Amino acid sequence: MNTITLLEKLVAFPTVSSETNLPLVGFVQSYLEERGFSCRLIADDSGAKANLFASIGPGGDDGIILSGHTDVVPCAAQNWTSDPFRLIERNGKLFGRGAADMKGFLACMLTVADLASKSALSRPLHLAFSHDEEIGCVGVRRMLDDLMKRQFRAAFCIVGEPTSMRVVTGHKGKLAARATCFGMGGHSSCAPLYLNAIHIVTDVVSLLRQAQDEFATAGAQDDAYEVPYTTIHAGRIAGGVAVNVVASEATVDFEIRHLVADDPCRIVGDLGRRADVLAETLRPRFPQARVSIDIVNAYPGLDLANDAAAGLLAGLVDQPYVAKVSFGTEAGLFMERLAIPTLVLGPGSMEQGHKPDEFIEIAELERCDVFLKGVLERLIG
């Protein structure tokens, strides 16, 4: 099987994050075990999903990890020209859900795994396949916990998200949270006698915007990013039951996309204190006034020194390695949990990720195959 045939197989598993990934994992596991890899499955609590960690070669702390996620985003509400789960070629491009994000890299991982099985390795090659990346890097955490417990070490890790084969050394971290505002409900004909939670939530949104302005003008800056500072964004607001009822509860979902230099927990703590001050001013009249902020999900940012990346990849890539990307990946978690130098580098472009008619160019897969062959050569002799 070559990389394209492998990609065809992988795309045919409809591993949308809401669904099981076990059939795909089963296919990958038997492919790897046939080639002499030792495989370890790390299932989630439901038993419907699993991470797979596979190794080949001698033991040792100086191996290389190639890592990718097995899940894809949904395509149900999207207008596709062809069946998203059947890989189709048109003009040198392969169309299918996950072709770019990121089953293309998984297919290249399996191709290099086959080469590794026929090579005399002096250092180990590790392959990590995670689940539930698309819903906030959820699945990989358990695999990293497992590796931590086993005191696993490696020389470096490549997370193969689509970067058009550019070396990416940084991305922002993300923290998603919900602010729930509590007021006092009642009949709208006497609205001023009650405390409208929708009014509180709009005040909280003002606090978020004020904090955003402070980051933009006085916060940490990194010009490698299109937006060079930490951002706070309100994404969804909800509250109230009818126009003639004063709302007793309202929520705003917001996210913080932060530079590694900024601590997101501190930012949330600060927002919480400002929201408390806001609620306190209301409490003399309305003791129920309260704002509670809950963290929904978070993953750390990535910031690998460029010279460290250069050292790891010397001779393997000919392009400058200064890129930083706006999307998040599992790379920050590898760095944070395992302290393994990690960078992001993979075939295809995130321009195509998550969209209808997602595709990857065959030429990108070929470039990645050549690159991973070079990585493998580092592990031989």
Ligand SMILES: [Zn+2]
């Ligand atoms: Zn991805």
